[in-house]
Amino acid sequence: MKRMARSRRRKTPGMNLTSLMDVFTILVFFLLTNTSSNEALDPPKVITLPDSVVETKPRETVTLMVTADEILVEAKPVIATSEVASSGENVIAAIKEAMQAEMDKAIMVARSGDQAESADGAADSALPPEVNILADRTIPFSLLKKVMSSCTDAGYTKVSLAVIQKASQG
Structure with a gap:
């Protein structure tokens, strides 16, 4: 009985933030790289460029x-x-x-x-x-x-x- 009580005390529920931080890091990197690549001219719809x-x-x-x-x-x-x-x-x-x-x-x-x-x-x-x-x-x-x-x-x-x-x- 004492063993079972000890094992329950050790397992405290918690959230693993490592995966969440990896996702946010990838998201930030994606946003930074794609916002700086918008340098090209946007032609109007009435013009079809060669x-x-x-x-x-x-x-x-x-x-x-x-x-x-x-x-x-x-x-x-x-x-x-x-x-x-x-x-x-x-x-x-x-x-x-x-x-x-x-x-x-x-x-x-x-x-x-x-x-x-x-x-x-x-x-x-x-x-x-x-x-x-x-x-x-x-x-x-x-x-x-x-x-x-x-x-x-x-x-x-x-x-x-x-x-x-x-x-x-x-």
């Missing part, structure tokens, strides 16, 4: 969207796509003016992205402004050429076309 096997992701810069109906700079309508397509000029004045209005943002983004390289900030004044162009895959290249010419004429020296990244081919 596919590419590019490895690097685009940086946050001034965004110019070319849809089937209109051209937007930072989500603000600038000009109709049909007007640009029918225009005989290589540089479209409305796009150039809208891009020049966004020049301050482009320079600030370029400086903030390059501050890790130069601690004193002296070399930051020579950074070129950048623009990312999101264009539907059905837009003809002649129209994109006019848009890119307008951007370079506005002072943007780095022009990037946004694409959907797919798995590399080997």
Whole structure:
């Protein structure tokens, strides 16, 4: 009888927290790794981007969207796509003016992205402004050429076309 009473006293019910801590550690690690990987541009539903096997992701810069109906700079309508397509000029004045209005943002983004390289900030004044162009895959290249010419004429020296990244081919 005494043995049975002793064995009951030893077994105190308790919760093993080791498994629970492992689950929480995995959960925290998962959340930390997935929140920092959301760097890619999210294209609007009206634009279907072409596919590419590019490895690097685009940086946050001034965004110019070319849809089937209109051209937007930072989500603000600038000009109709049909007007640009029918225009005989290589540089479209409305796009150039809208891009020049966004020049301050482009320079600030370029400086903030390059501050890790130069601690004193002296070399930051020579950074070129950048623009990312999101264009539907059905837009003809002649129209994109006019848009890119307008951007370079506005002072943007780095022009990037946004694409959907797919798995590399080997």
